Amino acid sequence: MKLSLYSDYAMRVMIYLxxxxxxxxxxxxxxxxxxxxxxxxxxVVQDLASAGFIDAVRGRxxxxxxxxxxxxxxxxxxxxxxxxxxxxxxxxxxxxxxACGLPVILRQATAAFVAVFDRYTLADAAAKxxxxxxxxxxxxxxxxxxxx
Numbered sequence: 001m002k003l004s005l006y007s008d009y010a011m012r013v014m015i016y017l018x019x020x021x022x023x024x025x026x027x028x029x030x031x032x033x034x035x036x037x038x039x040x041x042x043x044v045v046q047d048l049a050s051a052g053f054i055d056a057v058r059g060r061x062x063x064x065x066x067x068x069x070x071x072x073x074x075x076x077x078x079x080x081x082x083x084x085x086x087x088x089x090x091x092x093x094x095x096x097x098x099a100c101g102l103p104v105i106l107r108q109a110t111a112a113f114v115a116v117f118d119r120y121t122l123a124d125a126a127a128k129x130x131x132x133x134x135x136x137x138x139x140x141x142x143x144x145x146x147x148x
Contacts, residue, residue, distance in 0.1 A: 001109075001110075001113050003079075003082075003083065004082070004083060005040075006044060006082055007078075007079060007082040007083050009036065009040060009041060009044045010044050010047075010048060010078060010081075010082045011075075011078065011125075012030075012034055012036075013030055013041065013044060013045060013048060013054070013064075014048070014053065014054075014066070014073070014078060014122050014125075015122070015125050015126050015132065016030050016033060016034075016132075016136060017030075017054060017064065017065055017066045018066060018070040018073075018122045018123065018125070018126035018129075019126050019129045019132040019133055019136065020065070020133075021129075022065055022066070023065065024057060024061075024062065024063030024064065024065050025063050025064055025065065026063050026064075027041055027042055027045055027063075027064065030064075033136040033137060034136070045064055047081075047082075049064070049067075051081050052067055053066070053067055053073065053078065053081070054066055054067050055067045066122075069123070070121060070122040070123035070126055071121050071122070071123035072121070073121055073122040073123075074117075074118060074120075074121055074122075075117040075118070075120045075121065075122060075124075075125060076114050076115075076117040076118035076119075076120075078117075078122075079114060079117045080114065085110050085114065089102065089103065089106050091103055
C-alpha cells in the first residue's frame with residue numbers, strides 16, 4: 001500500500017514538530033527542511049490544525065506546534081484522517097461485484113495495515129530527536145525585533 005503525498009506531508013510535519021518539543025515552528029521552516037512546497041504544506045497544516053493535531057498560532061511571533069504531547073498522538077489516527085482508506089478499490093458498477101470476494105480481502109488488508117500504525121505514537125516515530133534535528137538542520141528562526 002502506498003500512502004498519498006498528502007499523508008506523507010502530514011506525517012513529516014508531525015515528526016518535525018515532535019522533534020521540536022513545544023517550540024513554535026514556521027511553515028516555511030518545515031518546508032525548507034524537507035525541500036517541499038510551502039503552498040502544499042500550508043494546506044496540510046490547516047487541515048491538521050482543524051482536526052486538532054496541531055495548534056496554529058497567528059501573528060508576528062506565530063507558528064505551529066503539536067496540540068498535545070507526541071506520546072498522546074496515535075499514528076493510526078493521523079493516517080485515518082489523511083487517507084481515504086475505503087477507496088483502495090472501486091467496486092461500484094463492476095459486473096462481478098455481487099460474487100467477488102476481493103472487497104472483503106481488501107478491507108482485512110487495510111485493517112491490518114492500519115493496525116500497525118495504531119501500535120505507535122508520534123513519540124515513537126520521533127524518538128531520536130537530536131538525530132532528527134541534525135538531519136533536518138533545525139534552526140530557531142530569530143523573531144523580528146520591535147525596531148524592524
